[in-house]
Amino acid sequence: xxxxxxxxxxxxxxxxFSDITKTASTGAITTNSTYxxxxxxxxxxxxxxxxxxxxxxxxxxxxxxxxxxTSAPTAAQSGTTFVFNRAAGVVVTLPVAAVxxxxxxxxxxxxxxxxxxxxxxxxxxxxxxxxxxxxxxxxNNVTQDKIFLADGSDDDVFSMNGGTTGGFLGSVIDVLGVxxxxxxxxxxxxxxxxxxxxxxxxxxxxx
Numbered sequence: 769x770x771x772x773x774x775x776x777x778x779x780x781x782x783x784x785f786s787d788i789t790k791t792a793s794t795g796a797i798t799t800n801s802t803y804x805x806x807x808x809x810x811x812x813x814x815x816x817x818x819x820x821x822x823x824x825x826x827x828x829x830x831x832x833x834x835x836x837x838t839s840a841p842t843a844a845q846s847g848t849t850f851v852f853n854r855a856a857g858v859v860v861t862l863p864v865a866a867v868x869x870x871x872x873x874x875x876x877x878x879x880x881x882x883x884x885x886x887x888x889x890x891x892x893x894x895x896x897x898x899x900x901x902x903x904x905x906x907x908n909n910v911t912q913d914k915i916f917l918a919d920g921s922d923d924d925v926f927s928m929n930g931g932t933t934g935g936f937l938g939s940v941i942d943v944l945g946v947x948x949x950x951x952x953x954x955x956x957x958x959x960x961x962x963x964x965x966x967x968x969x970x971x972x973x974x975x
Contacts, residue, residue: 834858846870857882862943864889865955869945878937879930886943887925892954894924895974896946901961903970906936916972918959921952923974926959933973936965
């Protein structure tokens with residue numbers, strides 16, 4: 769029988785607390801979370817207010833290797849690092865932009881055919897006018913280096929072709945949801961790269 773107990777004073781235990789689930793048919797007990805000197809939480813930790821961490825903190829970033837031709841990250845995967853590992857190209861379709869959703873993309877394998885692209889979920893999900901990439905020449909020819917900005921009106925695709933628009937091993941791209949709308953967009957992403965490696969006569973990857 770489910771019930772709720774309310775305590776008005778301090779509750780103490782010498783051996784911690786456990787949140788469990790009991791299987792009705794067998795009586796088997798499954799421990800979901802434990803709370804003691806250390807806490808092991810088996811679900812989502814939703815914190816409202818300021819969070820203060822004292823002592824050593826080990827935060828593990830979720831990692832996904834992209835080896836298929838297409839990928840569609842979800843809002844629930846915010847904070848994930850995606851690594852392009854397909855020489856034949858990968859098309860990433862972002863979810864509808866929402867404030868605070870963040871992804872990192874790294875080129876782990878140079879694209880040699882097709883493209884590595886990151887695009888909005890539709891033409892109304894585009895990149896801010898201050899989305900900026902710093903494109904570097906792969907042969908370290910600094911006279912070739914250029915900076916490109918999205919136009920802020922209809923650019924909803926970021927594409928690296930393995931040549932003039934980037935796509936070489938080591939390139940890093942950050943994407944952040946910043947607004948529910950702006951310019952001609954219903955939802956807006958900010959894309960930034962301080963290290964986009966390309967070759968030839970460098971050109972903008974935004975379209």
